Amino acid sequence: MTETDLQSSVARNLEAVRARMARAADASGRDPASVRLVAVSKTFGIDAVEAALAAGQRDFGENRVQEALPKIEALGSADIIWHLIGHLQSNKVRRASRPFDCIHSIDSVDLLLKVDAAAAETHRRPELLVQVDLAGEATKHGLGHDEVRQVFEASPRLKAGRLVGLMLIPPYLDDPEAVRPYFRRLRELRDTLAAEGVSQDCLRELSMGMSHDFHVAIAEGATMIRVGTAIFGRRTPPA
Numbered sequence: 001m002t003e004t005d006l007q008s009s010v011a012r013n014l015e016a017v018r019a020r021m022a023r024a025a026d027a028s029g030r031d032p033a034s035v036r037l038v039a040v041s042k043t044f045g046i047d048a049v050e051a052a053l054a055a056g057q058r059d060f061g062e063n064r065v066q067e068a069l070p071k072i073e074a075l076g077s078a079d080i081i082w083h084l085i086g087h088l089q090s091n092k093v094r095r096a097s098r099p100f101d102c103i104h105s106i107d108s109v110d111l112l113l114k115v116d117a118a119a120a121e122t123h124r125r126p127e128l129l130v131q132v133d134l135a136g137e138a139t140k141h142g143l144g145h146d147e148v149r150q151v152f153e154a155s156p157r158l159k160a161g162r163l164v165g166l167m168l169i170p171p172y173l174d175d176p177e178a179v180r181p182y183f184r185r186l187r188e189l190r191d192t193l194a195a196e197g198v199s200q201d202c203l204r205e206l207s208m209g210m211s212h213d214f215h216v217a218i219a220e221g222a223t224m225i226r227v228g229t230a231i232f233g234r235r236t237p238p239a
């Protein structure tokens with residue numbers, strides 16, 4: 001693809017995604033401005049991020065620290081909010097703490113405190129989301145209800161990071177309607193945690209919904225959707 005082809009296809013795709021977001025929000029009586037679009041640029045180059053930037057996109061998501069760092073550095077002066085949406089290993093916490101504004105993948109109290117300590121050292125105040133596992137899939141990252149509550153109970157110990165909500169990667173199902181029960185259960189877990197005394201400030205974000213199912217996620221209360229394919233095209237090889 002030439003640079004102008006890339007520019008116009010990313011711009012066109014972004015417009016279509018925004019229109020779909022607005023329709024989904026309208027249909028469920030929500031303000032479209034209450035849903036943030038995170039453009040997932042993993043496996044795509046700096047040119048793709050620049051194309052989306054030119055089309056007005058500001059939030060970008062990456063799932064691997066080592067892949068993201070060179071991109072973030074190359075785009076250094078651009079006005080971008082970087083989201084880490086993939087698993088964060090303890091040994092990469094220090095490297096991830098400076099460039100990422102929002103980390104969606106907190107999956108233990110230990111990781112929470114490590115990320116917080118690194119953020120305090122680098123004078124950053126990242127937003128942090130707790131990754132939830134509703135399917136009970138032992139191979140996936142993410143926490144069950146009791147463990148999630150324990151992470152929120154550690155919130156008063158934070159010096160720099162701010163817990164702001166929950167994140168979900170549901171099992172992949174072709175039919176977006178089949179994913180709806182997972183989205184609903186994340187919203188219900190949010191409501192349960194609030195009833196159990198977790199502060200509303202810590203529960204304002206629900207990060208859920210990807211290219212093929214984000215309209216359903218918005219109907220179920222998503223405040224952040226993470227969209228790659230529908231903006232940048234198919235990934236080769238898939239990641």
Ligand SMILES: *Cc1c(COP(=O)(O)O)cnc(C)c1O
Binds near residue numbers: 042063085169211
């Ligand atoms: C890759 C990825 C996405 C984006 O998926 P698409 O289907 O390409 O929109 C969303 N969330 C996470 C955690 C991802 O790794």
